[in-house]
């Protein structure tokens with residue numbers, strides 16, 4: 001079976017003349033060429049060759065209400081007629097900030113920015129400024145955006161395309177970034193003891209969504225909370241993926257562990273560019289203009305992203321969480337059953353609306369083990385699904401997501417496609 005992709009191929013050839021790799025983000029690039037999207041609606045993407053795909057990538061996470069959600073479209077259309085960027089504060093920023101504070105346990109104050117990258121970059125600067133310490137601890141394979149502090153052994157596209165340690169970043173910057181394996185308590189204890197009183201923060205994806213889907217071991221996040229507390233180290237939860245996804249209050253609600261600072265993005269913008277740093281008042285008030293730690297941005301808190309964010313959060317009700325978790329679990333269970341039925345070595349992980357399969361026979365608890373997965377088999381699985389009208393992120397080191405629009409009929413179709421693919425793996 002092969003897909004008709006002539007128009008995408010043509011566009012890709014043209015795109016490569018002007019855009020590096022024909023794309024504007026490396027995760028969208030896959031060989032021989034990606035499909036180009038014409039439009040999207042609910043849980044479907046439609047490409048320029050007329051193919052329709054059930055979408056489990058959801059633009060790498062934001063589109064949990066489905067594409068072109070009516071309420072978001074309506075609200076943004078109205079706002080557009082009132083202007084899109086003022087360079088002045090608006091009431092809507094207060095409204096969304098209050099909604100975030102209401103939901104996110106560590107959030108007493110908010111600073112809106114335009115991406116998860118900006119959020120984690122600013123959060124780390126905040127932690128360094130507040131503590132007067134330089135070093136940070138990050139986990140092997142974690143991806144916190146494309147900035148210098150964290151592009152060290154990072155996941156997502158950096159890992160997929162073979163450059164987890166990006167060139168172009170001075171050693172003077174990365175020498176302050178201490179790497180430890182996820183789910184390993186002794187490694188964190190050693191790192192802290194060897195860098196006594198020099199560590200500003202530990203930054204962690206509570207669920208690692210950039211090396212697939214790696215869950216924290218029982219008690220691990222609580223351990224991080226306690227050891228950070230004991231050593232006057234700030235704990236940062238990077239919830240750009242998990243925020244508003246695992247629960248209304250994200251991972252910190254789901255696991256009942258409250259960090260000092262959290263970073264948010266993706267879902268919060270309802271399909272528009274956004275990021276946020278949230279945390280306790282006495283920490284956040286160190287940001288300019290009250291404090292000396294500079295953080296700024298032309299489109300910070302812009303009326304369009306904020307309007308979309310308000311329209312999004314008000315739709316994330318109990319039914320949303322119940323339904324998106326239910327469908328993701330059905331898919332994860334189906335993948336496990338198919339791996340058994342067709343005798344394929346695989347491990348499947350799922351939490352709330354997140355899931356991923358690893359073609360691996362070991363329990364995937366960290367980056368080292370994730371990297372041992374059969375990525376060629378994964379890409380066979382990817383293409384097999386795509387040819388059957390199902391789009392999962394084109395990398396073993398990304399995560400799949402369900403939206404409220406993935407109903408039982410869509411799930412059944414997906415499972416049929418999965419079974420067809422497993423027959424040929």
Ligand SMILES: Cc1ncc(COP(=O)(O)O)c(CN[C@@H](CN)CCC(=O)O)c1O
Nearest residue numbers: 025027060115116117143144145156240241
């Ligand atoms: C946990 C976490 N923290 C920070 C970021 C960076 O967010 P952005 O700058 O892409 O908005 C991300 C971004 N995720 C990737 C895909 N897993 C974005 C996709 C892309 O780079 O195009 C993230 O997952």
